[in-house]
Amino acid sequence: MAYYTDNSKFDKITNPSDVWSKQFGPAETVPASGIYRCIGCKKEVTSNKGDKFPPQNHHQHATSAGPVKWQMNVWTNTEGK
Known part of the structure; x- marks a missing residue:
């Protein structure tokens, strides 16, 4: 889980793009x-736009956890916009 402080310097997105709700498979391109x-x-990874998500063998699940699917938790504003 990503942790944060309750600090007014953080911006809240009021109209999030589809990237927040989509799920991505292993080795897909990071959007x-x-x-x-x-x-x-619930394991987390930091990924850069244009790179690939970790491959399937990055970590293994118990059968009950389902497939490895990545979903955005925190957007990092690397463009300064």
Whole structure:
């Protein structure tokens, strides 16, 4: 889980793009830089736009956790906009 402080310097997105709700498989191209959480086991990775998500063998799940699928948890504003 990503942790943060309650600090007014942080911006809240009021109209998030589709990248927040989409899920991405192992080795797919990262659409936006950020912290992504595996929906099955809750492990997180930091990934840069244009790179690939970790491959399938990055970590293994128990059968009950389902497939490895990454979903954006924190967007990192690397463009300064």
